[in-house]
Amino acid sequence: MKRILTAAVTATMPLTMCLGGAGAMAADVKVGSAGGITGPIAELVVPIMAARNLAATHVNEQGGLLGGGTYQLVASDSQCDPKAAVDAGAKLVNVEQVVAVLGANCSGATNGMAQSVTIPAGVVMLSDSATAPSISELDDNDLVFRVAASDAYQGRSLAELAWANGYRALAVTYANDDYNAGLAGVFEAAFAELGGTITASQVHEPDKASYRSELSTLAGAGGEGLALFAYYGSSGITILRNSLENGLFGKFLGADGMMDNSVIEQIGADTLRGNIMLSQPASDTEDVSYQAFASAFEAAGHNATSPFVAHSYDVSFLMALAIEKAGAADRSMIPAALRKVANAPGTVIRPGEWEKARAAIAAGEDINYEGASGAIEFDKNGDVAGTYSLNGVGDDGTWTTM
Amino acid sequence: MDQLYGIFLYAVFLLTMGGIYAVLALGLNIQWGFTGLFNAGVGGFFAIGAYVSAILTSAASARHLGGYDLPVPAGICAAMIASALVAWGIGRICIRLRSDYLAIATLGIAEILRLVLKNEIWATNGARGISRIPKPFEHVAEPWNQVGMLLLVFAIVLVLYVLLERARRSPWGRVMAAIRENEDAARAAGKDVERLRIEAFILGGALMGLGGALMAHHIKFIEPNVAEPVSATFLVWVMLVIGGSGNNRGAIFGAILVWTIWSATEILTTRLPSEWATKAAYLRIFLVGLALQIILQKFPEGIFRERRFQTSAASVHPPPFNRENTS
Structure with missing residues (x-):
C-alpha cells in the first residue's frame, strides 16, 4: 500500500508543477476543445478537430488574442458519451481553467457536459455539431450556444x-x-x-x-x-x-x-x-465565406466536405472574436460578446480575416461574423436558424450545390 | 489560488464519479466476490436504475414518459426496487446456469435491455435520451452543489460498506462463500443453494440500479449509450478485480483507483501539442491499459485480498482473474 501511495505522489508531482507553470504565462488564452475523439463518431472528429485548430492557427499567425497572447485550444475527449463528457468538462473547466468550451460533438455529450459542469461553473459552451432540439430547452443562463441548427x-x-x-x-x-x-x-x-x-x-x-x-x-x-x-x-x-x-x-x-x-x-x-x-446546413459552396475556409482547409491537407467542418472552424474563430471583443479572458464577459460579434449589424468579418477583425474591434466597431457554415445569427436560445443548400454530384465528380 | 481551487473542484468530480462506480463495484462484489455469480450484464441493471429514476423525477416532456415530478430519493428507491425485480426475474430463469453460461446469458440480457430502452421511444425518447434530470443540491451555489453531491454519494458508499461488511461476516455471508467454493458441499449441508444465489443476485442488482440512478442524477442526462458494455460493465469488472474481489474495501478502492487512472491520464495527454490531440486520446487508452496490466501483474489477487474466516493451508483461493484491458 505504502509503495502505491509513494508512486502516486511522485507521479502527480511533475503534473502539479506543470500546471503551476502554465498559469504563469498570463498572455495565453486557453479555450477547451471537447470532441468525441474516441468512440462511435471518431472518424468524423479528426477533421472537426483539425478545423478548430486551423482557426486557432489563423488567429495566432495574425497577431494573436488580446494584444499578442496565444489562442490555445485544449483538446479533451468527450467520447460521445455523457459520462465521459462530464469528466472531460470537469477537467477543462477546473484543471485547465479554460475561459470557454468549444463542443462537444454529440448532442448527448453536449447536454450532459453543459448541465452538469459548464452551466453551474458559468462557462460558455459553443457546439459545432449538437443538433438535438432538447438543447434549446436547457435552463442555461444564456451559456449554451451552437452554430449547428436544431434538427x-x-x-x-x-x-x-x-x-x-x-x-x-x-x-x-x-x-x-x-x-x-x-x-x-x-x-x-x-x-x-x-x-x-x-x-x-x-x-x-x-x-x-x-x-x-x-x-x-x-x-x-x-x-x-x-x-x-x-x-x-x-x-x-x-x-x-x-x-x-x-x-x-x-x-x-x-x-x-x-x-x-x-x-x-x-x-x-x-x-x-x-x-x-x-x-x-447553409454552407453554400459558392459563398465567399465558405470558399475562404475551404481553400485554407484543403491547403492544410484536409477534406472540406467532411460533415460539420465548416461549423467547427466557425466556433473556434467566433470564440476568438468574442474573447477579443470582451477585452479580457473573463468567463463572465464572453457570452454577451459572443452574441455581439456573431449577429448583425457590424463590419462583416469572414473566415481567416483576423487582422481586419482585430483592427475593427480596437476601433470600437461592431463585428458581424459571416461564417463558413452560414451567416450565424444567434436567437434568444443561442441557436441559429437553419438555412440549407441542396447538393448533388457535379460534373467534376464532387459534391456541388444544385 | 484559482488553480488550487480548480484542482479541488476536479477532485470533487473525480471522487463523485469514483463513488458511483464504487456502488456498482460493491453490487458486483456481492454477486461475484461473495457468491461467485458471473454477471456480465452490469450495464443492464445500471440502465434500468438510471431510466426508472430519470423518468420518475424529471419534469413533464412531450418526448418521453414522465412528468411525475417525484423527489430524487423516491426515484432512487424506485430504481433499486425496479432493478431488484428485474434481477429476480432473470435469476429465476438463469441462476441454475454454471458461471460461464450465466455470463453469456446476462451479457445477452443486458444488451436486450439496452436495445429496448433505445427503441421504446414513447417511454425513453430512444437515442435522444432524457434531459433535465434533477440533481441533488443543484440550486446551491458552486462549489457547494458539487460538494453536496459528493458527500451524498460518499454517505451512500459508507452505509453500504458497513451493511455489506456485516452481511459478509454473518452466517449468510459465510454460506455465500461456501456456495462459491463448493456448491455441492453447501447443498449437502442442507442449504437452499438456488434461493441463496437468487438473493445475492437480487441484492447485487439493486445496488447496480442504485449506481445507475446516482449516475443519471449526477450527469443530469441519460441515453442508451451510457449503459454500453465497455464503460458500464467491463470497467466495473476491472475495478472489482483490481481492488480485490470478495473484499468490500477492495471494491471501493478499486473503483476510485481505476476511475482516477481512467480520467486523470487525460491531464497528461492534453499537455501534448493540439495537432496531436486526436492521437493522444488513443495513447491515453493505451496508458490506461498499461497501468491496469502492471497492477494486475503485481497484485494477481487484487490489491486488497479477500479476508478469510479462517486461514488454513487447505483453503482454496479463487483463481486470479486476469483479463485483457477492455478498451
Whole structure:
C-alpha cells in the first residue's frame, strides 16, 4: 500500500508543477476543445478537430488574442458519451481553467457536459455539431450556444426541398443514433404535413455488414425514393450499395451526415449523378465565406466536405472574436460578446480575416461574423436558424450545390 | 489560488464519479466476490436504475414518459426496487446456469435491455435520451452543489460498506462463500443453494440500479449509450478485480483507483501539442491499459485480498482473474 501511495505522489508531482507553470504565462488564452475523439463518431472528429485548430492557427499567425497572447485550444475527449463528457468538462473547466468550451460533438455529450459542469461553473459552451432540439430547452443562463441548427430546422427544410423537387411518396430509413433518429422524425412529420406520403419507415443499427433485409421490407412498401438518414461511414455507403446492387431503390435523399467525398468514390459519380440530393446546413459552396475556409482547409491537407467542418472552424474563430471583443479572458464577459460579434449589424468579418477583425474591434466597431457554415445569427436560445443548400454530384465528380 | 481551487473542484468530480462506480463495484462484489455469480450484464441493471429514476423525477416532456415530478430519493428507491425485480426475474430463469453460461446469458440480457430502452421511444425518447434530470443540491451555489453531491454519494458508499461488511461476516455471508467454493458441499449441508444465489443476485442488482440512478442524477442526462458494455460493465469488472474481489474495501478502492487512472491520464495527454490531440486520446487508452496490466501483474489477487474466516493451508483461493484491458 505504502509503495502505491509513494508512486502516486511522485507521479502527480511533475503534473502539479506543470500546471503551476502554465498559469504563469498570463498572455495565453486557453479555450477547451471537447470532441468525441474516441468512440462511435471518431472518424468524423479528426477533421472537426483539425478545423478548430486551423482557426486557432489563423488567429495566432495574425497577431494573436488580446494584444499578442496565444489562442490555445485544449483538446479533451468527450467520447460521445455523457459520462465521459462530464469528466472531460470537469477537467477543462477546473484543471485547465479554460475561459470557454468549444463542443462537444454529440448532442448527448453536449447536454450532459453543459448541465452538469459548464452551466453551474458559468462557462460558455459553443457546439459545432449538437443538433438535438432538447438543447434549446436547457435552463442555461444564456451559456449554451451552437452554430449547428436544431434538427427541427433541417428535417423540415429537407422535406420542403423533396416536395419542391417533385417527390410525393418516400420510404425512410435512419440510423438509431440521436442525430439521425431526431432528423428522420422531423422529416417524416414535415413531409406528411406538406401532403406527401411516407410509405414505410425503418430504423437500422449502424455498422452492420448488410442492410438487404431492411431495404427489401422498405422497397416492398413502394415509394419514389429512399430518404436515408445515416452517417456515411457506419451505414450510409452500405445502404446505397445494397439498394443499387439489388435494384431496390435508385433515388436517394439525405442530410449532411452523408456528405463526404468517399461516398462518391465508393459508389461512383456516374451512378449517383442526378439520383441523390443531400441537404447541408447553409454552407453554400459558392459563398465567399465558405470558399475562404475551404481553400485554407484543403491547403492544410484536409477534406472540406467532411460533415460539420465548416461549423467547427466557425466556433473556434467566433470564440476568438468574442474573447477579443470582451477585452479580457473573463468567463463572465464572453457570452454577451459572443452574441455581439456573431449577429448583425457590424463590419462583416469572414473566415481567416483576423487582422481586419482585430483592427475593427480596437476601433470600437461592431463585428458581424459571416461564417463558413452560414451567416450565424444567434436567437434568444443561442441557436441559429437553419438555412440549407441542396447538393448533388457535379460534373467534376464532387459534391456541388444544385 | 484559482488553480488550487480548480484542482479541488476536479477532485470533487473525480471522487463523485469514483463513488458511483464504487456502488456498482460493491453490487458486483456481492454477486461475484461473495457468491461467485458471473454477471456480465452490469450495464443492464445500471440502465434500468438510471431510466426508472430519470423518468420518475424529471419534469413533464412531450418526448418521453414522465412528468411525475417525484423527489430524487423516491426515484432512487424506485430504481433499486425496479432493478431488484428485474434481477429476480432473470435469476429465476438463469441462476441454475454454471458461471460461464450465466455470463453469456446476462451479457445477452443486458444488451436486450439496452436495445429496448433505445427503441421504446414513447417511454425513453430512444437515442435522444432524457434531459433535465434533477440533481441533488443543484440550486446551491458552486462549489457547494458539487460538494453536496459528493458527500451524498460518499454517505451512500459508507452505509453500504458497513451493511455489506456485516452481511459478509454473518452466517449468510459465510454460506455465500461456501456456495462459491463448493456448491455441492453447501447443498449437502442442507442449504437452499438456488434461493441463496437468487438473493445475492437480487441484492447485487439493486445496488447496480442504485449506481445507475446516482449516475443519471449526477450527469443530469441519460441515453442508451451510457449503459454500453465497455464503460458500464467491463470497467466495473476491472475495478472489482483490481481492488480485490470478495473484499468490500477492495471494491471501493478499486473503483476510485481505476476511475482516477481512467480520467486523470487525460491531464497528461492534453499537455501534448493540439495537432496531436486526436492521437493522444488513443495513447491515453493505451496508458490506461498499461497501468491496469502492471497492477494486475503485481497484485494477481487484487490489491486488497479477500479476508478469510479462517486461514488454513487447505483453503482454496479463487483463481486470479486476469483479463485483457477492455478498451
